Amino acid sequence: MEKKNIDWSNLGFGYQVTDKRFVANYKDGAWDDGVLTEDATITLTECAGVLQYAQTCFEGLKAYTTEDGRTVCFRPDLNASRMSDSCKRLEMPVFPEDKFVEAVKAVVKANEAYVPPYGSGATLYIRPYMFGSSAVIGVKPADEYQFRIFCTPVGPYFKGGAKPITIRVCDYDRAAPHGTGHIKAGLNYAMSLYQIVDAHEQGYDENMYLDAATRTYVEETGGANFIFITKDGKLVTPKSDSILPSITRRSLMVVAEKYLGMEVEHRQVRLDEIGEFAECGLCGTAAVISPVGKIVDHGKEICFPSGMDDMGPVTRKLYDTLTGIQMGRIEAPEGWIVEI
Numbered sequence: 001m002e003k004k005n006i007d008w009s010n011l012g013f014g015y016q017v018t019d020k021r022f023v024a025n026y027k028d029g030a031w032d033d034g035v036l037t038e039d040a041t042i043t044l045t046e047c048a049g050v051l052q053y054a055q056t057c058f059e060g061l062k063a064y065t066t067e068d069g070r071t072v073c074f075r076p077d078l079n080a081s082r083m084s085d086s087c088k089r090l091e092m093p094v095f096p097e098d099k100f101v102e103a104v105k106a107v108v109k110a111n112e113a114y115v116p117p118y119g120s121g122a123t124l125y126i127r128p129y130m131f132g133s134s135a136v137i138g139v140k141p142a143d144e145y146q147f148r149i150f151c152t153p154v155g156p157y158f159k160g161g162a163k164p165i166t167i168r169v170c171d172y173d174r175a176a177p178h179g180t181g182h183i184k185a186g187l188n189y190a191m192s193l194y195q196i197v198d199a200h201e202q203g204y205d206e207n208m209y210l211d212a213a214t215r216t217y218v219e220e221t222g223g224a225n226f227i228f229i230t231k232d233g234k235l236v237t238p239k240s241d242s243i244l245p246s247i248t249r250r251s252l253m254v255v256a257e258k259y260l261g262m263e264v265e266h267r268q269v270r271l272d273e274i275g276e277f278a279e280c281g282l283c284g285t286a287a288v289i290s291p292v293g294k295i296v297d298h299g300k301e302i303c304f305p306s307g308m309d310d311m312g313p314v315t316r317k318l319y320d321t322l323t324g325i326q327m328g329r330i331e332a333p334e335g336w337i338v339e340i
C-alpha cells in the first residue's frame with residue numbers, strides 16, 4: 001500500500017480532505033445500505049432539522065498502524081453503542097451497531113493511504129456523525145436523516161512531549177442534571193465555545209465544569225474526562241450521570257486494575273478534595289491522557305505534586321500501558337483492537 005506523501009510528524013490537529021467517506025440515508029422509516037463516495041460536500045434544504053434545531057450527534061475514534069504493520073482501530077463497538085445512546089436521546093434513528101463498525105472499517109480501508117505509519121505519532125481520526133436532513137419548522141424530530149463517516153489524518157497531539165496544562169474552575173455549567181451531558185451531541189459543544197475562548201484569553205488551557213445542581217463535585221472539561229491519582233496510588237475518576245462516558249477513561253480503569261494492579265474508584269469527587277491528589281490528567285481519544293499540573297479556583301491555585309514539567313509517574317504508567325496496548329506492543333484484552 002503506497003502511502004500519501006504527507007509530513008506525518010508535522011501534521012496538526014485539523015481537517016484535511018481524504019479520498020472516500022461513507023454516506024447512508026434514512027427515509028420512510030428505514031436506512032439504505034449506504035455507499036462510499038468521493039463527494040466531500042453536503043447539499044441540504046435551508047430548513048433541515050440540524051440547521052434549525054441542532055438535531056445532530058457525533059463520535060470520534062482513531063485508526064493507526066501497529067508495531068507489526070497492521071491497520072487497526074480501538075474499540076469501535078463502544079463508539080457504535082454510545083452513538084446509539086446519543087441518537088435515542090435526540091429522537092434520531094439508530095444506525096445499526098454492527099453496520100456502524102463495518103462502515104468505519106470500510107472508510108479506513110478506502111483511505112488506507114492516509115493511515116500514518118507506526119512510530120510517526122500521527123493517526124487517522126475518524127468522525128462518524130448523524131443529522132436531521134429533512135425540513136422541520138414546527139419543533140419536532142426530522143423525518144429524514146443522514147449518517148456519515150469521514151476520516152482525516154492528524155498529527156501527534158503533543159509535539160515534543162506532553163507538558164502539563166493549567167485548568168480553571170468554570171463559572172458556567174456544561175450539563176444539567178437529567179440533561180444531555182452524557183451524550184455526544186454538537187449542542188454540548190456549541191454552548192462551551194464561549195467559555196473555552198474566554199479561558200484561553202485568560203491564559204488557561206481548559207475549563208473544569210462542576211455539577212450544575214450543587215457546584216460541589218467535579219464533572220469534566222468540555223471534551224475530556226478527569227482522572228486523579230491518590231498519594232497511595234489509586235485511580236479515582238468522577239462519577240455523574242451528566243458526564244460523557246469516555247471510552248479512554250473506561251479503558252484506563254481496566255488498564256489500572258488488570259494490568260497495573262491498582263485500586264480503582266469510580267465515585268463522586270468533591271472540588272474541595274482535589275488538593276489531596278498526587279496527580280491529575282484529562283483523558284480522551286485525541287490525546288489519550290493530557291497531564292494537568294495546576295487547577296485554579298478563583299485565584300486559589302491547586303498545584304499537583306507532579307509539577308508543571310512532566311506527566312506524573314503513575315499517569316505515565318497508565319499512558320504507556322494503554323498506548324502500548326493500542327500500538328500492539330502489549331497484549332490487548334479480547335476485542336479491544338479491531339483489524340481493518
Ligand SMILES: *Cc1c(COP(=O)(O)O)cnc(C)c1O
Pocket residue numbers: 060184220221222223224225244245246247248249283284285286
Ligand atoms: C468525546 C468526549 C470525551 C472523551 O471520550 P473518548 O471516548 O475517550 O474519546 C469526554 N468528554 C466529552 C464531553 C466528550 O465529548
